[in-house]
Amino acid sequence: MSSSFGTLFRVSTFGESHGPAIGCIVDGCPPRIPLTESDIQEELDRRRPGQSKIVTQRKEGDRCEILSGVLDGKTLGTSIGIIVRNEDQRSNAYKEMETAYRPSHADFTYDAKFGVRAVAGGGRSSARETIGRVSAGAIAKKVLQQSLPGYECLAFVRSVQDIEASASAIQNPQSEIIESNLVRTCDAKAARKMVALIEKMRKEGNSVGGVIECVVRGVVPGLGEPVFDKLEADLAKAMLSLPATKGFEIGSGFAGTLLTGAEHNDIFISKGGRIRTKTNRSGGIQGGISNGEDIVFRVAFKPTATILREQDTVTKSGAATMIKARGRHDPCVLPRAVPMVEAMANLVLCDHLLRQRAVS
Amino acid sequence: MSSSFGTLFRVSTFGESHGPAIGCIVDGCPPRIPLTESDIQEELDRRRPGQSKIVTQRKEGDRCEILSGVLDGKTLGTSIGIIVRNEDQRSNAYKEMETAYRPSHADFTYDAKFGVRAVAGGGRSSARETIGRVSAGAIAKKVLQQSLPGYECLAFVRSVQDIEASASAIQNPQSEIIESNLVRTCDAKAARKMVALIEKMRKEGNSVGGVIECVVRGVVPGLGEPVFDKLEADLAKAMLSLPATKGFEIGSGFAGTLLTGAEHNDIFISKGGRIRTKTNRSGGIQGGISNGEDIVFRVAFKPTATILREQDTVTKSGAATMIKARGRHDPCVLPRAVPMVEAMANLVLCDHLLRQRAVS
Amino acid sequence: MSSSFGTLFRVSTFGESHGPAIGCIVDGCPPRIPLTESDIQEELDRRRPGQSKIVTQRKEGDRCEILSGVLDGKTLGTSIGIIVRNEDQRSNAYKEMETAYRPSHADFTYDAKFGVRAVAGGGRSSARETIGRVSAGAIAKKVLQQSLPGYECLAFVRSVQDIEASASAIQNPQSEIIESNLVRTCDAKAARKMVALIEKMRKEGNSVGGVIECVVRGVVPGLGEPVFDKLEADLAKAMLSLPATKGFEIGSGFAGTLLTGAEHNDIFISKGGRIRTKTNRSGGIQGGISNGEDIVFRVAFKPTATILREQDTVTKSGAATMIKARGRHDPCVLPRAVPMVEAMANLVLCDHLLRQRAVS
C-alpha cells in the first residue's frame, strides 16, 4: 500500500498540497490511552510553515481535528481519523509547472507513473503530506510513553551543509537547547552559524541540506524482528520514505567500515544489574533487535530542490525550456524535518512494541 | 511478518544455521516465466562458503531443490517452494556460546526477545538465512529480465576498509571484472590490495568491513510509490535487513548534503527521444518513483563481529567472562554479500514492477 | 488491521455513530478513473436512514466530501479521502445503555475487548460504519465498469422472514424493479407482502431478518486466487464482516449438499465462441477463480437486535435488570443492506481485478 505504514499500529494517510484537506487514519491503537487534539497539535506546530524566519512563509494554521476513535480524552481502541484543512493556497503560483518539469522534483516521475498530476503545490509529493505522519507519530509517542517509562525520542539537526554541531553536544543532546534555536540543533553556538547560512541561501534564492541525528532512549531489549523486519530496516524505510532524504545510517554507520572488528565490537558488561554494552557502535540494535542501549541513527537530507533561480529543464513533450520557482519555499528543510523524523521513529517503535507484546 | 518480504512478489524464508534445512516460498510469481534449478544455483554458488581463500572454509554444497510451482522449466503462477539442506555442521564449535554472549552478535538480543535460542552457528541470525533471499532474488531477476529489456542489477565491492576502487571503475562497473576477482570489486588493481588486506586480517584473527555499491540499469520510469513505499525506502529496508549492514545511501547520499540546491539539482534534458537528467544525483529515483536513469545506491557493512581473539563479555547471568570464537568464519563478508545485495534489489524491483502493472 | 480491507485496492475506514464524522481512505485506486462526489452520493443515498417509511427515521443527510485523490473529475492514483459528517445525534436516547447490555448487540463484547466503549448509538459497532464501505464500493464500481464492459453487480432482497420472491424473479433480477419498491426485492408482488410484514413488525416493536442475493455479471474468467484468497473466500469474509450477517453461500450453497456429484456437476459446453457451463451450481467460481458465468451468492441477515420492547439483561457488574430501546431503529435492515452487499462485492472484485492484472 502506497499510503499505509505499519503492521499492527498502522497509519494510512491522504491529501494533496492544494486539495481540501490532509489527514490520516490510525488503526490498531490500543484502547484507554490518554489523547487529546493538543497532543497532536503540539507536534504539528513544530512542522508548521511560517513558524520562523528561516522556513517557508506559507500561512497555514494546520489545526487538526480528531474525527473518531477518541472519547472523553481516551482512545477507544477503534480507528482514529484526523483531518487538517488546507488554507493558504495560491494555485496560480504553479502555472508554469503544468508544462515544465521542475528539476529534482517528482513532476516528471508522477506523470510517468500516473499519466496525470495535481500540479498546484506538488500535489501528493508536497511535504504537506507529512502532516498525516506527524499526527500519527504523536499518538504513537503517547502509547510508547505509557508503556516504557523513560521513553524519549529526540531528533536534532546535526549539520547544515558543512556546519556541524560540536561533538560534545551531539554526544548528549538536550531537548531544551534543540527547541530553543530556530534550526533545531543541539548546539547553540553552531545554531547561529546555521541560521546565518540558511538566511544567506534564502537571499541568494539557493538552498542547503544537512544531516539529522535521532536518539531514542528508554527502549527495552527485545523489540524488532529477525530477518526482514529488523528494527533498523524498518527505521531505514521509515526515514527514506520522508521527502528529500538520501541516506540512513545506524550506530557506527558508514564510518564504521573504516574500523576492524576488534575495534568495532561492542563489549558486553554488567552495569546496574543489567547487561549493557561498553560502547554503542551497534546503535542500540543487534541482529535486528533492540539491546536496551540508546538507538542512534542519522538521516541525510538533500538541499531543497525548489530554488528561486532560472533553471534549464524540458516540457512534457521534451522541448527545452526554462523554469523559475515563485512563491514561498524552505531554503532548508531540516528545522521542520526534525518532528518528521521523530514521528516516523515513534511509529516504527510503537509498531514493534505491539508486535513484541503479541508473542510474549 | 518477520520472515516475509514484498507486497505482490513475496518471499517467506525459514531455517537455522544448524537445523535440517534452509529455504523459502516465493508467492506471487507470474506464470510462464522460464525457471530451472540452475538459475537459482548459479546465484547460490556466488554466496556459498568455501568458494575462495578469503571466505569461510565451511564446506556447504548448498544445493537447491525446487519443490513446487515450476513444471517443465516454466513457473505455474503458484507458490514456489525451495529448500537447501544444511550439511557441514560442527555444533560442538559453539559450546561456550551457550552461556557467554558474543560481542556485537545477536546472542543477547535473541535471548531477550525469545527467552530461548538456537546456539549452534547463530541459529536464525546466521547469514545462512540469506540462502532463502538469494534463491528468491534469482527468480525475481528472471521476471525482471523477461519484462524489461536491458535490465541489469550489478553490485560490487566499492571499498574494503579504506581501500577504494578507482573513481573511473566505480563510474562504469563491468560484470566480467567484478566476477574475475575474489573480492568482487570493479577494479582489478584495487582488488589485489583488498585481497591482501583481507588475508592479513584473517591471519591476525581480525576482520574488516566496507561498502558495496549497486547499479540497476534498464528500469523504466514509473516504478515505486509516493509516500511510504517509495522505491528508495523499500531498497533501504531491503538492504538494512541484510546481516551486518549499518547504512544505506542513494544517489548523492550523505555527501550530497554538502552541496547547495543549485549545485545538486538534476537538470532535465531531452536525449534519444526520451526525457533524461543531465546528472544523476537523484540516483534514478525522484519522489519515490524511478525516472529511468540508473538506480545507484551504496550499503555499509560493518567488520565481521566474529573474530578469532579473546574478547571480554558476560554470561547470561551477567558474570564477567572471556570468549574466543573457534571455527571457520569470514574475515570480510563483502565478497559473499554482493549476491545478497543484488538479490534484495531484484526482489524490491520485481515487486514494484508487478505493483505498477496492477494499476496501469 | 481491523479497519482495512483489500490487498491492492484497499479501503480503511473510521468513525463512531455519534462522533464528529465517518469516512474512509481508498488506497490503490488506478489513476484517470472518472469520479465525482455524486457517484458516491448516489450509493450513500441508497443506504441513508429516513429514505422510506420502513427504515429508521433518523435524519441524516449523509453528504460526502472528497478530500483528496481526485482532480477535475478524475482520480489521481493517490489515496482518496472521504468524509461524511454526523448530524442527527440524540445521545441522551442511549442513557441506560451505559450500564445495561443490549441483548445480541456488541456492548458486552466491546467492553470485554477494549475496557471502554462509545455508548451513544453503538459507537463503532453502529451500521453507520458502513458509510465508509459504501463510499469505497462506489469507487470500486467505477474501476470495474471502466475495465469490464457489461460489468454489473446487482443485489436484492430474496426473502424477508418466510416471504420469498418468486423463483422466476430471482432467476432474472432487474434493477428497475428492485429500486422501484421500498424493500429492494426483485418481485413487485412479494414486495408488497414484505413491506406489510416490516410495518407490522415496526408497530409491534419487533424486527425481522431475511436473505439478500447478489448477482455479478460481466466478470471475465481468471479473477481470484488458488488456496487462501479464493474469490468465494474473500466474498464470504466481505459479507460476514457486514453487521447482522449470519451466513453466506455461493451457487448451490447448503442446498447443494442434497445432490449427488452426477447431479451437481456443471457440464462444460461451447457457446458463442466461449467455453461456458450448462448449469451454474458453481456460482461462477471454480477452484477459487471466476469462470465467466454469473457470480451468484446469498447472505443471511438476522432480525435487527434492537427491538422496542422490555428485555431481560444484566448490568456491567452482572446484576439482573431490564432494558428497552428508545429512539429510531430499522425494524428490518435488509432494504438498506442491499447497497452494502453490492459495495463489498465491488470491493472484492476490484481488488482481484488489479491483482490479476499484476501477473498477466
Place this chain on the structure above:
Amino acid sequence: MSSSFGTLFRVSTFGESHGPAIGCIVDGCPPRIPLTESDIQEELDRRRPGQSKIVTQRKEGDRCEILSGVLDGKTLGTSIGIIVRNEDQRSNAYKEMETAYRPSHADFTYDAKFGVRAVAGGGRSSARETIGRVSAGAIAKKVLQQSLPGYECLAFVRSVQDIEASASAIQNPQSEIIESNLVRTCDAKAARKMVALIEKMRKEGNSVGGVIECVVRGVVPGLGEPVFDKLEADLAKAMLSLPATKGFEIGSGFAGTLLTGAEHNDIFISKGGRIRTKTNRSGGIQGGISNGEDIVFRVAFKPTATILREQDTVTKSGAATMIKARGRHDPCVLPRAVPMVEAMANLVLCDHLLRQRAVS
C-alpha cells in the same frame, strides 16, 4: 497473497499434488511452545488418504518433517518450515485431463488465469494442498491450548446428503464418538447410515456432499476485531478457502432469518460469576468479537466433483468431448475434511489471540 493466511500467526503454503513435496512456513509462532513432529503427524494422519474404506485409496504416508523453528521440543519464535514428500503418484492416470476439462473442477479456470497448468492430480488445486494448512493448524492448536485452559476445537460431520446426526448428538458432540466412526460424525447410529450411503456412491461411481459443524469451546471474551476482521468474517474466509465448500453459517445462520428479533435475541444472564447468554443464536460472537460462549458454525461441502462416470465436456479449444475419471478418489470428502475445518478454525483463533494480546 494467494498462499498466505493470517496477520500475526501466518502460514504460507506450497505444493502441487504430483510435485516433489508439499509444505508450509509458519511465521509468528510464539517462542517456547512445546512442539514435536508427532503433534503435527497426528493431525495429518486424520486427513491422510487410505485411512479407511470410504476414502481414496491413494497410498500416501504423508510423513512430515520439521525443518526449522523448533529445537529440543520447543518453538524458537522463528519461522517453522515443514515438508511432506509426495509418494504415490500415478501421473499417467491424468492423461486425458491435459486436453479435456473436468466438470466442476479448476482445470478451465486455472488455464484461464495462468495460461499453464500442472495437470497431474489437479496440481495446486488438489486437496493435497491442505497438508500445509493442517500442519500449521496443529501448531496453532498448541499455542491456543497453552494460553486458554479448556480450549477445544471440535468439528464433526453433521450430515451426509440428507442423513443428519440426531439433534441431541449435535447439541453435545463428543470427540470419542466422532473419532470412533469412519465418517467422523457425532452420532454412531447415523454414522452407519452415512457409511452405507458413501459406499453405495463409491460403487455407483457417484459422490455425495454434506455439512460439517464445528464447536470451539474455551474461548475467552474479546477475540476478534470490529469492522472488517470480525471473528466470523475471518472464519468464513477460512472455511470458504477450503476445497469443495459452498457455504458458511454461524449460530442461527440461514434458519435464523425465520425468527423475529424478540425470538432471536440472546438474553444476557449472570452465571457462575460470569456474564453469559441464555441462548446462543449468536454462535459465540457478537459484533465480530467472541463473547465467551461456544463458537458454533457450519460449512457446506458439495459432492466431490470427480465421479467415475462418462461426462460431457469440452477440450481446451472448445470442442465437445467426453471425459471419465480414472484412479482413486473420495466419494465423499467430509470424513477427511473434518481435520481441515479444525485446522482453519485453529489458525483463525490463534491469530486473533495474538492480535488481542498486542493491544491489551
